[in-house]
Amino acid sequence: MRFRLASLCRLLLVLTFCLMTAATARAELRLPHMLSSHAVLQRGRPIHVWGWSDADETVTVKFHGQTQRATANRYGQWELWLQAEKAGGPYEMTVSGSRGEAPIVLNDLLVGDVWFASGQSNMQIPLIGFPGSAVIKNAKEEIAQANHPQIRLLFVPLKSSPYPLDDQSGTWTQCTPETARTFSAVAYFFARDLQRHLHVPIGIVDATWGGTPIESWMSLKSLASDAGFMPVFMKRAEFAAQQTNLKTIVAQEKAEDAKAVAAGKPKPEHPWHPDQQSWNPSYLYNAMIAPETPYTIRGFLWYQGETNSDDAWVPSLYQRLFSAMIEDWRTRWHEGTLPFLYVQISSFYSPQEHWGEIRNAQRLTLALRNTGMAVSLDKGLRNNIHPPDKQTVSHRLALAAYHLAYGEDGTWEGPLFEQVTREGDALRVFFSFTKGLHAEGDAVRSFEVESADRRWHAAHATLDGDTVLVRADGVSAPMAVRYGWASYTDANLYNGAGLPASTFEAQVP
Numbered sequence: 001m002r003f004r005l006a007s008l009c010r011l012l013l014v015l016t017f018c019l020m021t022a023a024t025a026r027a028e029l030r031l032p033h034m035l036s037s038h039a040v041l042q043r044g045r046p047i048h049v050w051g052w053s054d055a056d057e058t059v060t061v062k063f064h065g066q067t068q069r070a071t072a073n074r075y076g077q078w079e080l081w082l083q084a085e086k087a088g089g090p091y092e093m094t095v096s097g098s099r100g101e102a103p104i105v106l107n108d109l110l111v112g113d114v115w116f117a118s119g120q121s122n123m124q125i126p127l128i129g130f131p132g133s134a135v136i137k138n139a140k141e142e143i144a145q146a147n148h149p150q151i152r153l154l155f156v157p158l159k160s161s162p163y164p165l166d167d168q169s170g171t172w173t174q175c176t177p178e179t180a181r182t183f184s185a186v187a188y189f190f191a192r193d194l195q196r197h198l199h200v201p202i203g204i205v206d207a208t209w210g211g212t213p214i215e216s217w218m219s220l221k222s223l224a225s226d227a228g229f230m231p232v233f234m235k236r237a238e239f240a241a242q243q244t245n246l247k248t249i250v251a252q253e254k255a256e257d258a259k260a261v262a263a264g265k266p267k268p269e270h271p272w273h274p275d276q277q278s279w280n281p282s283y284l285y286n287a288m289i290a291p292e293t294p295y296t297i298r299g300f301l302w303y304q305g306e307t308n309s310d311d312a313w314v315p316s317l318y319q320r321l322f323s324a325m326i327e328d329w330r331t332r333w334h335e336g337t338l339p340f341l342y343v344q345i346s347s348f349y350s351p352q353e354h355w356g357e358i359r360n361a362q363r364l365t366l367a368l369r370n371t372g373m374a375v376s377l378d379k380g381l382r383n384n385i386h387p388p389d390k391q392t393v394s395h396r397l398a399l400a401a402y403h404l405a406y407g408e409d410g411t412w413e414g415p416l417f418e419q420v421t422r423e424g425d426a427l428r429v430f431f432s433f434t435k436g437l438h439a440e441g442d443a444v445r446s447f448e449v450e451s452a453d454r455r456w457h458a459a460h461a462t463l464d465g466d467t468v469l470v471r472a473d474g475v476s477a478p479m480a481v482r483y484g485w486a487s488y489t490d491a492n493l494y495n496g497a498g499l500p501a502s503t504f505e506a507q508v509p
Contacts, residue, residue: 027052027053027054027055027076028052028101029051029052029053029057029059029095029096029097029101029104030051030053030104031049031050031051031095031104031106032050032051032166032167032168032291032295033167033168033169033170033171033291034154034172034205034291034292034294034295035049035050035051035093035106035295036106036171036172037106037107037108037171037172038107038108038109038152038171038172038173038174039106039109039110039152039154039172039203040109040110040111040112040113040152040172040202041085041109041111041112041114041296042111042113042114042296042297042298043084043086043087043111043112043113043200044085044086045084045296046081046082046083046084046296047063047081047082047083047084047085047296048079048081048294048295048296049068049079049080049081049093049095050078050079050080050294051077051078051079051095052072052077052078053076053078053097054076054097054099055072055073055074055076056071056072056073056074057071057072057076057078057097057098057099058070058072058097058098059071059072059078059080059095059096059097059098060094060095060096060097060098061082061093061094061095062093062094063082063091063092063093063094063109064085064091066082066083068080068081068082079294085111086111087110087112087113087200087201088110088111089108089109089110089111089112089201090107090108090109090110091109091110091111092105092106092107092109093105093106093109108174110150110152111201112150112200112201112203113194113198113200113201113202113203113298113405114202114203114204114205114295114296114297114298115187115190115191115202115203115205115297115298115299115300115301115401116205116207116292116297116299116300116301117184117186117187117190117204117205117206117207117301117302118207118208118217118288118289118300118301118302119208119217119301119302119303119304119343120208120209120210120211120303120304120305120306120307121208121210121211121306121385121386122186122303122304122306122343122345122346122385122386122387123184123186123187123301123302123303123304123343124184124206124208124209124210125185125186125210125386125390126181126182126183126184126185127139127142127143127180127181127182127183127185127188128143128181128182129386129388130210130386133386134384134386134388135388136185136388136390137389137390137391142185142391143177143180143181144177145177146175146176146177146180146181147175147176148175148191148192148195149174149175150195150200151174151175151188151191151192151195151201151202151203151204152172152173152174152175152202152203152204153172153173153174153175153179153180153183153188153203153204153206154170154171154172154173154203154204154205154206155170155182155183155206156168156170156205156206156207156288156292157170158209159287159288160216160280160283160284160286160287160288161283161286161287162280162283162286163286164219164285164290164291165286165287165290165291166290166291167291168287168288168291168292175188175191183204183206184204184206184208185390185394186303186343186390186393186394186397187204187206187301187394188204188394189391189393189394189395190204190301190394190397190398190401191203191204192394193394193395193398194401197402198406205292205295205297207288207289209284209288211307212279212284212304212307213279213307213308214304214305214307214308214318214322214325215229215232215282215321216279216280216281216282216285217284217285217289217304217325218281218282218285218321218324218325218328219282219285219286219289219290219328219332220281220282220285221328222325222327222328223281223282223324225324225328226320226324228317228320229317229320229321229324231317232281232317233281289329293329293332293333296333297333297335297338298338298339299339299340299341299401299404299405300326300329300338300339300342301341301342301397302340302341302342302343303342303343303345303393304342304345305344305345305358305359305361305362306345306348306355306358306385308321308358309345309350309353309354309355309357309358309487310352310354315354315357315358315361316357318357318358318361318362319361319364319365322365323365323367323368326340326365326368326371327368337369337370338370339370339371339372339400339401339404339405340368340371340372341371341372341373341374341397341400341401341404342362342365342371342372342373342374343373343374343376343393343397344359344362344363344374344375344376344377344502344503345358345359345362345376346376346377346380346387347376347377347378347380347381347382347484347487347488347489347491348381348382348384348385348487348488349382349383349487349488350385350487350488351487353487354487355486355487356482356485356487356489356503356505359377359484359502359503360482360485360503360505363416363417363502363503363504366416370404371404372397372400372401372403372404372412372413373400373413373502374393374397374399374400375396375414375499375500375501375502376393376396377484377489377491377500377502377503378440378491378500379392379393380488382488396499399411399412399499400412400413410497411433411435411495411496411497411499412499413432413433413499414433414493414494414495414497414499414500414501415431415432415434415437415493415494415495415499415500415501416431416432416433416501416502416504417429417430417431417483417502417504417506418430418431418432419506419509420481420506420508420509421508421509422477422478422508423469425471425475425477425478426469426470426471426478427449427469427470427471427478427481427508428467428468428469428470429467429468429469429470429483430466430467431466431501433495433497434466434467434495435466435495435496435497436494436495436496436497437463437465437466437493437494437495437496438463438493438494438495438496439463439492439493439494440492440494441492443462444461444462444463444468444492444493445461445490445491445492446483446484446485446486446489446490446491446492446493447459447460447461447468447470447481447482447483448481448482448483448485449470449471449472449475449478449479449480449481450478450479450480450481450482451472451474451475451477451478451479452477452479456482456485457472457473457474457475459471459472459481460472460473468493478508479507479508480505480506480507480508481505481506482503482504482506483501483504483505484501484502484503484504485503485505489503491503
């Protein structure tokens with residue numbers, strides 16, 4: 001009996017010790033990855049600071065003469081807002097808890113403008129290019145000169161998730177030749193243009209993944225908002241089923257490569273195999289977008305659409321998908337009118353795909369408020385899906401930013417279709433942004449008209465003031481007109497600012 005009682009007492013002591021240890025265990029005072037030294041905090045707007053600690057702990061944040069406090073909820077989550085600041089820095093931020101742990105000190109913080117860049121490979125491609133497949137124009141010189149203390153870069157690591165994450169990894173760095181070389185070229189050139197023009201610190205977040213469809217970047221809520229998006233789920237389920245044998249296929253391809261090398265022959269070409277997880281609807285939103293949404297920003301940069309051009313049914317949905325994503329991202333950032341600037345996909349020889357339809361869908365998305373589009377038709381290459389001239393594309397994005405984000409006057413778009421009227425056997429096409437309308441070369445190219453039998457015909461196009469007159473041999477009553485529609489096109493219509501006209505298609509009223 002005494003032995004049993006002693007054993008019971010020892011057990012109770014152990015349990016009591018464990019309970020006391022658990023009760024006194026502390027959660028680490030922690031900030032999200034976006035709040036790190038060298039960060040740029042958004043100027044002119046309340047600054048959001050958030051993190052994790054013990055439940056009910058009081059957290060104090062000190063920054064540039066401000067002191068704010070917050071109390072963590074029962075899950076250890078806390079947040080607070082600092083008053084808006086003007087551009088400046090460098091500053092220090094101190095975050096301390098009420099339970100005696102060492103404070104977190106962030107150094108070299110700047111206050112300026114933060115832009116969030118996302119999309120697939122043409123936004124992802126870094127200054128050093130993709131080894132063996134793509135290069136950036138003047139890359140060596142650009143990298144050597146990429147020393148900009150007032151530009152800060154944050155790379156979001158490639159990651160996918162079936163559910164939204166609350167944090168990621170990666171921290172802010174100063175822009176140097178070493179850090180810029182592996183950073184998005186489009187985003188870097190955009191930041192450089194803005195910093196030189198505005199003379200304020202610029203921060204860029206790079207959340208990109210090559211070869212990815214738009215639905216991967218959309219929240220599940222936005223995808224569920226339209227019953228018409230169901231084909232997206234059906235197609236991706238089919239894709240997932242096809243990938244079940246991927247390991248076997250890759251093993252066979254490696255065996256074929258080894259056999260060719262042994263025979264002294266070049267390796268055979270194999271089809272590209274996208275990462276299955278990066279193609280799942282919402283998986284990239286969950287891992288690479290959701291954790292960033294609490295951070296206050298100035299606007300978005302987007303370059304994507306090539307992957308969605310491969311299925312005939314997708315282009316017809318792309319405008320709706322794209323519009324839903326834009327509105328959803330703005331909602332997630334609690335900013336209903338944040339400028340959303342994007343690059344219209346370029347020109348590339350891909351006859352079995354539908355690049356013209358995607359470009360037109362992107363043009364139609366300009367109906368959303370505070371959106372701007374950089375046309376890149378003239379920078380595409382017939383046999384390279386990654387055009388090397390990212391400087392020009394980025395400058396066109398910057399022109400849109402100067403107007404939409406900063407309220408400056410000037411021309412920021414190329415000629416955009418407005419309306420078409422019939423004049424006998426010809427069609428007269430009207431555009432906006434037409435000052436200085438001209439064709440590069442001897443004649444206006446890349447116009448087509450549709451006849452009553454629904455066939456498209458190459459058309460003769462002539463400039464007539466700020467309009468274009470279009471007609472085709474043998475077509476007496478054209479029903480529709482389009483421009484720059486082929487995946488690879490020699491479209492050559494510009495305005496006086498040197499900005500190219502967008503692809504479009506329109507029915508005659």
